[in-house]
Amino acid sequence: MDYEITHRPSYAQLTLTLEAGETVRAEGGAMVSQSGDLDIQTQAEGGLLKSLSRSVLGGESFFMNTFSANGPSTIQLAPALAGDVQHHELDSETLFVQSTSFLASHPDIEVDTKFGGGRSFFGGEGLFLLQLTGSGPAFISSYGAIDQHTVAPGETLTVDTGHIVAFEESVDFDVRKVGGLKSTLFSGEGLVCEFTGDGTVWTQTRSPDAFLAWLIPKLPTQSSSQ
Numbered sequence: 001m002d003y004e005i006t007h008r009p010s011y012a013q014l015t016l017t018l019e020a021g022e023t024v025r026a027e028g029g030a031m032v033s034q035s036g037d038l039d040i041q042t043q044a045e046g047g048l049l050k051s052l053s054r055s056v057l058g059g060e061s062f063f064m065n066t067f068s069a070n071g072p073s074t075i076q077l078a079p080a081l082a083g084d085v086q087h088h089e090l091d092s093e094t095l096f097v098q099s100t101s102f103l104a105s106h107p108d109i110e111v112d113t114k115f116g117g118g119r120s121f122f123g124g125e126g127l128f129l130l131q132l133t134g135s136g137p138a139f140i141s142s143y144g145a146i147d148q149h150t151v152a153p154g155e156t157l158t159v160d161t162g163h164i165v166a167f168e169e170s171v172d173f174d175v176r177k178v179g180g181l182k183s184t185l186f187s188g189e190g191l192v193c194e195f196t197g198d199g200t201v202w203t204q205t206r207s208p209d210a211f212l213a214w215l216i217p218k219l220p221t222q223s224s225s226q
Contacts, residue, residue: 150199170199
């Protein structure tokens, strides 16, 4: 499987080139176009309960599409939000990803939700993260551009929760408020996540929560009938 990411970082698009016998699994609704000889199977990946947990708790689609090439084929995928796409080559490891950031992966990679307790309450993310486990290529997306941060032993990286994209399993994390209650409610910041340990954290330059907070008050409201 060959890949190319174009139009980054604002409107990234992923192009996958498949040979006969190769397969890729993608988030529902991500396909832009396809060419060649491809079979498409739509299913609740991992069974009903696992798919339901990803949809309700992880923020992903209930159904995933599996594209199988019968001959040389090309498929183009794009995330729902305007931003970047990044490739990760997993090798019997786990990557934690925020909701809405999973785009596609090799079918050998298991996509599941993981309960992290109250410490993983990432604003809009809820109490669950997506857990990508296995070996093979995976592609994640962002809202805005993606930055990479290396957390070394003894160091702490503090990130606004709305800007987290993904992080390695080797990184520990904890969520806290910004200052006191007044700062949390009125500073516009809310919660931050502190990462420690030894590993990598990826962040996005825009926050969906911040955008919604700006947009919703500007939407017209239906006036009550007289």
